[in-house]
Amino acid sequence: MAVITSLDALEAVKAKHIGDIELPADSGRTRVVVGRATCGDAAGAGPVYDQLKKDIDAKGLSESVELIATGCVGICQYEPVFEVYGCDGSRTTYVNMDAEKTAEVFEKHIVGGNAVSEYTIGPVSENSDAASLENTEFYKFQKRIVLHNCGVIDPEKIEEYIARDGYKAIFKALTEMKPEDVIKVMLDSGLRGRGGAGFPTGRKWQFAYASKGDKKYVCCNADEGDPGAFMDRAVLEGDPHAVIEAMTIAAYAIGSDEGYIYVRAEYPVAIKRLQIAIKQAKDYGLLGDNIFGTGFNFDLKLRLGAGAFVCGEETALMTSIEGKRGEPRPRPPFPAVKGLFGVPTILNNVETYANVAQIILKGAEWFASMGTKPSAKGKGSSGTKVFALGGKIAHTGLVEIPMGTTLATVLNEVGGGVPGGKKFKAAQIGGPSGGCIPASQIDVEIDYDNLTSIGAMMGSGGLIVMDEDNCMVDIARYFLDFTVDESCGQCPPCRIGTQRMLELLDKIIAGNGEMEDLDKLDKLAGYIQTASLCGLGQTAPNPVLSTIRYFRDEYVAHIVDKRCPAHVCKDLLEFVIDPEKCIGCTLCKRNCPVNAISGETRKPHVIDREKCIKCGACITACRFGAISKQ
C-alpha cells in the first residue's frame, strides 16, 4: 500500500471504499455484519460467522455479499447478532442466532430477499423498519459519537475507517492548525476526561504544552479496571483507529513524538486489533516519521497491564510503563510537568480520545451544543457518555447517551426497566470509586457535577442496576473488599483504613454490629478520603458512604433487628419450611448434607436451626416452593 501524503490520496481511499459501507442503490450488493467483540464471540458468534462464510463461498457469492466481523453492536443480551444491509438502504437486525438459524436466514433473506421475521429484533412489515436495531427503544434515546463506528465498520480494515472520514482530523490539525489552535478547540468543546474524574481535556493538554522539554509523551489509559465496565474494550475492539488518530493529534498539540497505549492484558481481542491498526497506520504513513509530509513524527507503542486496578490511576500507570510496581506517586509534580520517565506527559482515557477527531473535524460548537451547559451548579458536561449497562436490567448492553439525560430514561426507556416484576432499588455508578443512586434520585440528569452532588460520581461508565433482592450492606462490602484487595499498600490510610472498614462491615453482616459502628465507619471514611495518596484511597469509602446515606434503614435492620431485609446475608437468615406447602416428599431431607431436616413421609418437615449450615440445597431440591429464606 502506498504512503498517504495528501488529502487527495486520503479522499481517493475513501472514494474507493465508501461503497463497501454505504452500498450504492444499483449495486445489487449486500453487506452482512457480525458482532464479534469479546462478548459476541463468548455468546457464540464464531460459528455464526463461519456458517455465513461457508454459505457465501458455496454459492459463489463473495463478489456480491460482503461479510464483515465488526466490534460491539451494543445489545449484549441478544448476542450473537448480525445485521444485513441491503443496497436499497434497508437494515435488518438478527438476534440470538446460531449456525442453524443463520443457514436459514442465508437462504431466505440473503439469497431470497425475504427477511425472516422470526429471528429479527422487531417484526418485519412493509411500512415500518421495526426489524432494524435503529428503531428500537434501546436505540432511540442514544446518540452515537464515541461508538459511531462500532458495529458498523470492519475494525481490522483501515480503509473502512478512512471511508468514514478517518485520519482527516489529523490532516486538518497538521496542515491548517497550530498546536495552540488544537488546544483552543479542545478547551472550547468542554470535553472532560471520561476516565471518571472529569478534568477538562484541553486544560491537561495546555499544561503539557506549556511545560518545557525536548521529550514529551502521550499516553492512553486502556486499563479498564472497574468491575462491570467494558466501554473502552468496545471502542478498542470496534474502532481502534479512532484512538490512534486522537493520540497523534494530542502529540502534535503538546509537542510529543512518542506515545504508549497501556492496555489490559485481559483484553486479547482489543490488543490484537490495536496491533493490526498500528501496523496499518504505519504502512500508510499515518503513524511514524513525516506524517502527511509535514515533518511531524509520532511513534506509538503498546504496553500490557498485568492486572492491577491501581494502575488506572495516572501516576501508577506511568510507573507501571516504566517497568516497576504500579505504585502511585505524590502529586505535584503533576504528569504534565513530570510524568513518564520524568518528562512532561499527558494521559487520557480511551473514550476521551474517541471524541477528539470528531471535535477537530466538526468544531467545538458542535460538541458543546450537546449535553449540559455551565450553570451555578457546575461547569457543565458537554457531549455524550457511554455506559455499560448491567445487572438487574432487561436490556444489558453498551449505551451512549447525551449528557443531561435522566437516569430514569437510561434505566426505564433504554434499559427497559427491571425484569421479573421486581422493584428497582438502586443503580451503582462509577464502580468501586462511585456510589449507589436510590430510586428517590432517579430523575437526576446525568452529568459530572450532578452525580457528585448526590454522593455518587460519573466514574468510567459502569452502571449496575440492583433490585429488591440485593442487600446494600453486602454490596458496600463487595466493593470495599475489592479496594482492600487492590490497594497497593503504599500509604497507611488506604492500606489499613479500608481493611478496618471492611472488618466493621463484616461484623455488621455477621449480626454482631452495634449502632456506634456506623459512626466509626463515617469517621474512618473521612480520614481515608482526606489522607490517602491517590484517587483509589480517596474514593474507596464512597460505596459505603452512599449506601449509609440512602439505605441507612438496611444497616439499622442488620444491626438492631439482626435481620437482612433482602435475605442475602447468610448469618442473618433462617431457612423455613412452610407447612402449608410442604407435602412431605422427603426430597429436602435426602438432599440436606448435614441432616438438619426431619419429618415423616407425607407430613410437613422442619429444619433444625442449630444444625442448618444455610447451604441452600433444600431450596434447590424442593419442587413445591415450600422452603424460603427469612
Add this chain to the structure above:
Amino acid sequence: MKKQPTTVPFRGTAEQEQQLLSVIEKYRGIKGAMMPILQEAQGIYGYLPIEVLKIIAEKTDTPMEVIYGIVSFYSQFKLNYDGDITISICMGTACYVKGSADVLNEVASELGVEPGATSSDGRYSLDATRCIGACGLAPVMIINGTVYGRVKKEEVAGILAKYKE
C-alpha cells in the same frame, strides 16, 4: 487474592531457557522492559517460578527483590503452575449480583481445590477473576477458554463432568 506458592516441581527445559535468554536479549537497552520480559517469560513457562526469576535477575542485573516485588504486585503474574484444566469464575459486579460466589463455592467443593490454587496432581486450577466484561452473560465461568454463561449452581457438576476424563 493472596498468591499461593507452587507445590509442583520445576520442569523447565533447556529449550525454554534458550527462548527466555533471547527474550531478555531482545529487550536489552529498552526503557521499562521488565514488565514485557516477565510477561513473555510467563508465556514461555506458563508461570514464574523462582528458577525463572533467578535467570532474569542475573541476566538483567536486577536485584531479585525488585523482580519479586513486581511479580507479587500484579495479579496476572503467576507463581503457581497452572493446572491442565483451568477454571475461572468472574467476580465482576454483574456476575456477583447474579450469584457467581455460589458457583465458585460449588466448583471449589466439587473439585476440592481452593480458589487461587492448583490441585497437587497438577490437574485443576481454580481462580476467581475480576470482571471479564461479558456482563450480559452473568454469571460467567471459563474452563480452558470456553465460556459458560448464565451458569446456575446446580449446573456446575454437569459442566465439570465433561472435564473429568
